[in-house]
Amino acid sequence: MNWEDYLGKRLGDFTNSAYSWAGFTTGSYKGQCVTYVRGRAKEKLGVEFQSGAGSAKNIVDVALKRGYKVGKTAKADSFVVFSDGRYTGDKWGHVRYLEGISGDNYYYTEANSNNDGEVSADDGILKKASVKALLVDSSFLGFVYLTSSSSSTTSNSSSSLPTNKITFKKGNYTLRANVNVRTGAGVSYSQKLKTDLTTDGQAHAVNQKYACLKSGTTVTVKEVKKISNDEAWAKIPSGWIALMYSGDIYVTFKRKVTATTLNVREKASTSSTIKTTKKSGDVVTITAQSGDFGKISEGWIHLGYTEDV
Numbered sequence: 662m663n664w665e666d667y668l669g670k671r672l673g674d675f676t677n678s679a680y681s682w683a684g685f686t687t688g689s690y691k692g693q694c695v696t697y698v699r700g701r702a703k704e705k706l707g708v709e710f711q712s713g714a715g716s717a718k719n720i721v722d723v724a725l726k727r728g729y730k731v732g733k734t735a736k737a738d739s740f741v742v743f744s745d746g747r748y749t750g751d752k753w754g755h756v757r758y759l760e761g762i763s764g765d766n767y768y769y770t771e772a773n774s775n776n777d778g779e780v781s782a783d784d785g786i787l788k789k790a791s792v793k794a795l796l797v798d799s800s801f802l803g804f805v806y807l808t809s810s811s812s813s814t815t816s817n818s819s820s821s822l823p824t825n826k827i828t829f830k831k832g833n834y835t836l837r838a839n840v841n842v843r844t845g846a847g848v849s850y851s852q853k854l855k856t857d858l859t860t861d862g863q864a865h866a867v868n869q870k871y872a873c874l875k876s877g878t879t880v881t882v883k884e885v886k887k888i889s890n891d892e893a894w895a896k897i898p899s900g901w902i903a904l905m906y907s908g909d910i911y912v913t914f915k916r917k918v919t920a921t922t923l924n925v926r927e928k929a930s931t932s933s934t935i936k937t938t939k940k941s942g943d944v945v946t947i948t949a950q951s952g953d954f955g956k957i958s959e960g961w962i963h964l965g966y967t968e969d970v
Contacts, residue, residue, distance in 0.1 A: 669788075673785045682709075695717050702740075718745070721742050755774070836874055836879075842862070890950070905950065945958075
């Protein structure tokens, strides 16, 4: 999931019975931060975090008594607990729901951050903040972990990392290899003849009977057809070409690293050996995709910590 795409949008459905169960949409504690995170935990995970905290700042103590783990390592699907509120004069504390993590950013939802005491338009929308800044906040009490499989702040260190699949768009691409031109989107379609290409296409084709564009040719993609997560085709003026087939990418495709530090691994797995690292802002060329990993010249990186250039 690309969390940036959802910033400013409400993730939860307040008509879901989880929120009335928690007392967020009905009852004497309607619109409060504690009842919101309880509702969100039940809606998203099916976890029923029982009440009894009294105030947000007491959630950590209640969680420990009930067998939940608490710590200072940021993980998805956890409560972020503060000893004071996010507005002046609050003495009850505050709690957020940590939805996901990418690099140094943690993405969260919350309610009653403006002390309006109502279920309002600003409740439940996705926001982001810095993990590093959070850890030096004197009012931060800790994370209450709701699951045993949450993803941590360490880039590609867990099996539940942000999902991210390569997507192609209309526009210009440069071929990384010689690419056959077909009559349709798929290898089952016949390969065109060289004489079937446009004049410009013929000028950039391999000198043979059947249509094959040379590596280094710039093509204009007018339509993209995704067959699966590891296969995509493009319609160009001369016909159809493979953008990605069996995970191999046939055009120059770049991504920018968003994590503070991103591990480059020997294989497309979080358990594989770390060969080197990339830093935030580095631009890399992806030559293949395997699951949520992309292949670069040095190895494999998790695409959940990259974005389109």
